Amino acid sequence: MEIKILGTGCSSCKNLEKATREAIAELKLDASVVKEEDIVKIMSYGVMRTPALVVNEKVVMYGRVPSVNEIKELLLK
């Protein structure tokens, strides 16, 4: 599983990364987490609100920081 965190480095982006790593650890998933900070690449996903969570190149959530439990659900979908 390939996971990307889109965000230009604000505090909520860091919080999303942390929560996502926690969710992965709790689910014991085999996943890579990449932070995407390049705005041109971020825009290529069509999001206007950061941070965003991308799973296997598909945007599953954007514009907020969900709880670890909610991220688990998003990852399992």
Add this chain to the structure above:
Amino acid sequence: MAQNNFLSGQIIRVKYAYLLLLPLWLLLYVNLKWITDRVVENIPGLTAGTHFTEALRFFIFEVPKVLMLLTLIIFIVGIIRSYFSPERTRKALEGKPLFTGNVMAATLGIVTPFCSCSAIPLFLGFIESGIPLGVTFSFLIAAPMINEVAVVLLFGLFGWKTALIYVATGLAIAITAGWVIGRLKLEKWVEPWVYKLQAGSHPEDEKLTFEARLKTGFGAVKEIVGKVWIYVVIGIAVGAGVHGYVPQDFMASFMGKSAWYSVPLSVLIGIPLYSNAAGIIPIVSALIEKGAALGTALAFMMSVIGLSLPEMIILRKVLKLPLIFTFIGVVGTGIILVGFLFNYIF
């Protein structure tokens, strides 16, 4: 079956039980003055009428009042905002002519969820879908300047008239400044890569149940009140000090009506000063009480809240310097005019 109905009724009751907090809120809010007076009376060693007692009374009354107002309004605004999104706002603005577009962008700027850390993706998203530069600016001016924290504090500390004036003049500035920037045709001062950008298709909007919207409201309260409460407390503490100790009419000589230069000066000082509304408004309210003119104070607050250096630095990624200076110049001129206007009227 009956068992089932009973159960689901039970769940609904539990789910909305916290709405019972509302009458409790009202009861506390209406009686706050009375409670404050009782608290102050019962602190030993205080004499009513002294500087210290009056400053303390001001502090004990204003802090819970403003925090209670903030909590309620941010909860309501949080729910309202869940019906808006930058994506929908963008759709509404697509293909709108200049002036109509400016009016709509500024108005939508008030209700659309906005955080300055998302200013760049938002700017790019707007420009990429063909929304004119001037219309985009109307949004970018209104969104940070007219926010619920500023409006609540103005309402709580100045009354509804000043809050309304702030919103109305803020809208007027956002509409006019955006329109002027549009007419000046400054697209050449946007970084060239912006117009070459290929944005991907927009992911589907999340569909929210009403329960999820209530949750969004609570989330907003937790996030915003959690962030600004300390500024409210410090701002009101400084305000209380001014209220109790600074002599009457102390501010009149340099922030009063007669000192015309104080309006542009306040705006200039306000640009690099970066404070949120929660910290600055209580202090300004105390200054007005000591003879500062309303127009001057209004101009100062607008400059501090609406023209912030960190946001300029963020926008520098997509805008060339001349455009940033034009932006500051046009908005700053608008704020100065508002300041003069209100010093003249009141």
